[in-house]
Amino acid sequence: METVVHLVSGDETEQKTALNIVRNLLDDETGSIDDVAVVAQAGGIESVTIDGDSEKQVQSLLDDGVSFKACSNTLDVMDLNESELIDGIETVPEGAVEITRLENEGYAYMRP
Template sequence: MQTVVHLVSADETEQQTALNIVRNLVEDESGTIDDVAVVAQAGGIERVTTREDEGEEVENLLADGVEFKACSNTLQMKGLEESDLVGGIETVPEGAVEVTRLQTEGYAYIRP
């Protein structure tokens, strides 16, 4: 199974819930989870920047094979650069389009 988690809220509790879900998917012992992706856009983009104190949590998930994708439109809108992102995060032109693309490839959608 493949899962995409949509990190879109500026609410810190929702952001942490999203990352907790991602951690649970990565640590699933059933062997049924193949790929996990996180698409960050809108208010959720802050959680994947180097400005966040929790950047280490994102780095650990990246090291565990989670793909993180950041919306370029959101970066531009918020005056952020790719260099503001935690290292290893891919940028995509539009977050919603990326979520939709992943869903058409069979990814299950989760948004806390």
């Protein structure tokens, strides 16, 4: 099974919950989870920026094979540069389109 987690809220508690869910998916002992992706957009983009509150947790998840994708539209709106993202974060033109694409590929959608 594959799962995409949508990081869209600027609420720090919701962001931490989402990242904890990702960790739980990775730690699942049944072996049923094949891939986990995270798409960050809107206020959720803060969780994938350098020096953000979640930087260490995101880096750990990246090191464990989770793919993180940041919405380029959000970066533009929030006047952020790709260089402000944690190394290893991929940018996609539109977060909503990426979510839809992944769902069409069979990913289950989760948003805390």
